[in-house]
Amino acid sequence: MKIPGPVVLDLSFWKRRRVLVTGHTGFKGAWLSLWLQSLGAEVTGISRGVPTSPSLYELARVGAGMRELTADVCDAGAVREAVRAARPELVLHLAAQPMVRRSLHDPVATYAVNVMGTANLLDAVRTDGEGVLGVVVVTSDKCYENAGERGQRFIESDPLGGSDPYSSSKACAELVTAAYTRSFFHAGGAPAVASARAGNVLGGGDWGEDRLVPDTVRAVEAGRPLQVRNPGAVRPWQHVLSPLSGYLRLAQELAVDPERRAARAWNFGPPAGDEQTVGRVIELLQDLWGGELQWQRDERENPPEASHLALDSSAAEQLLGWRPAWPLQDSLELVVDWHRAHRDGQDMRAVSLEQIARLRS
Numbered sequence: 402m403k404i405p406g407p408v409v410l411d412l413s414f415w416k417r418r419r420v421l422v423t424g425h426t427g428f429k430g431a432w433l434s435l436w437l438q439s440l441g442a443e444v445t446g447i448s449r450g451v452p453t454s455p456s457l458y459e460l461a462r463v464g465a466g467m468r469e470l471t472a473d474v475c476d477a478g479a480v481r482e483a484v485r486a487a488r489p490e491l492v493l494h495l496a497a498q499p500m501v502r503r504s505l506h507d508p509v510a511t512y513a514v515n516v517m518g519t520a521n522l523l524d525a526v527r528t529d530g531e532g533v534l535g536v537v538v539v540t541s542d543k544c545y546e547n548a549g550e551r552g553q554r555f556i557e558s559d560p561l562g563g564s565d566p567y568s569s570s571k572a573c574a575e576l577v578t579a580a581y582t583r584s585f586f587h588a589g590g591a592p593a594v595a596s597a598r599a600g601n602v603l604g605g606g607d608w609g610e611d612r613l614v615p616d617t618v619r620a621v622e623a624g625r626p627l628q629v630r631n632p633g634a635v636r637p638w639q640h641v642l643s644p645l646s647g648y649l650r651l652a653q654e655l656a657v658d659p660e661r662r663a664a665r666a667w668n669f670g671p672p673a674g675d676e677q678t679v680g681r682v683i684e685l686l687q688d689l690w691g692g693e694l695q696w697q698r699d700e701r702e703n704p705p706e707a708s709h710l711a712l713d714s715s716a717a718e719q720l721l722g723w724r725p726a727w728p729l730q731d732s733l734e735l736v737v738d739w740h741r742a743h744r745d746g747q748d749m750r751a752v753s754l755e756q757i758a759r760l761r762s
């Protein structure tokens with residue numbers, strides 16, 4: 402495996418840092434909470450339960466290394482109470498309804514969690530967030546107005562949009578974040594607030610519905626062909642630890658820079674060339690699974706999706722010193738290694754921490 406570029410995290414900064422992670426039982430939140438634990442941070446998590454079974458959260462015993470609160474981000478009072486209890490210095494907001502297909506079945510609930518959940522969180526920081534230095538609001542690469550034009554790589558100043566409820570809810574979360582920043586969080590002494598846009602993450606331990614790699618794992622485990630809905634669609638694939646390293650780098654910068662230069666929106670995408678079609682990713686996974694993976698076209702009615710989605714992350718690279726973690730091939734190897742280890746009954750907390758340590762080495 403190639404040696405990744407350095408992730409510019411100051412280990413002494415994170416030790417005993419009080420960090421609130423919303424959505425800590427989810428796929429990204431569990432990896433992030435584990436990483437923060439390995440950095441020595443005092444982590445509190447808010448969630449509404451564990452979204453999948455199995456889950457990285459349970460297999461890696463993420464809850465054992467942190468304080469946990471059950472709160473619905475749609476309940477403003479509960480979020481305020483959680484912020485008061487956690488007394489965070491940094492907040493990373495990941496709690497969301499993250500699925501496009503589910504957003505088509507239940508658009509109102511998606512807007513409630515993704516938009517009002519973000520407003521409730523920012524408002525709790527405004528009213529009860531004494532001591533908060535920075536907030537990272539996690540949205541998505543899908544927040545951009547996307548005509549599916551090939552070759553276009555979105556930059557942060559591109560227009561927001563979204564033609565399905567999930568995508569537009571993430572654009573709305575961006576607008577809420579920008580308005581709170583301009584209205585309440587612009588002066589010295591107030592928390593510095595930023596948003597982070599990334600997408601199509603791959604990693605061990607994802608059992609989310611309607612996602613390519615989890616669908617692959619389920620197909621291999623059940624010995625049946627993978628149903629593929631859109632093999633020609635191009636996506637900015639990256640290992641989950643790659644944008645998470647960006648969120649941590651960004652949070653660190655929000656806390657330490659008195660000029661608040663990081664208080665803006667940031668893209669965290671893969672290296673150029675890793676925007677590949679779904680079909681290509683399946684070919685690579687077929688090689689890695691050594692014949693265990695077969696696929697066929699999903700002929701069911703599928704939600705409309707942009708045929709091309711790519712991000713320009715040069716701002717994060719130049720101004721935050723962030724680097725994408727691993728190329729696609731290495732990222733997929735890590736995913737298959739993780740799931741083989743799980744199948745072999747290994748200690749998945751140790752396996753996951755070892756993958757995190759590879760990024761820090």
Ligand SMILES: NC(=O)c1ccc[n+]([C@@H]2O[C@H](COP(=O)([O-])OP(=O)(O)OC[C@H]3O[C@@H](n4cnc5c(N)ncnc54)[C@H](O)[C@@H]3O)[C@@H](O)[C@H]2O)c1
Binds near residue numbers: 425426447449601
């Ligand atoms: N996974 C991806 O490929 C991807 C891509 C782009 C953006 N994102 C964004 O990253 C974030 C995390 O995504 P994920 O894949 O880990 O999602 P996930 O579904 O695995 O986890 C979601 C988390 O949010 C919590 N949650 C959901 N509704 C809640 C509510 N009402 N109150 C409190 N907690 C609630 C769940 O309990 C869980 O902890 C989301 O904001 C998502 O939109 C994910």
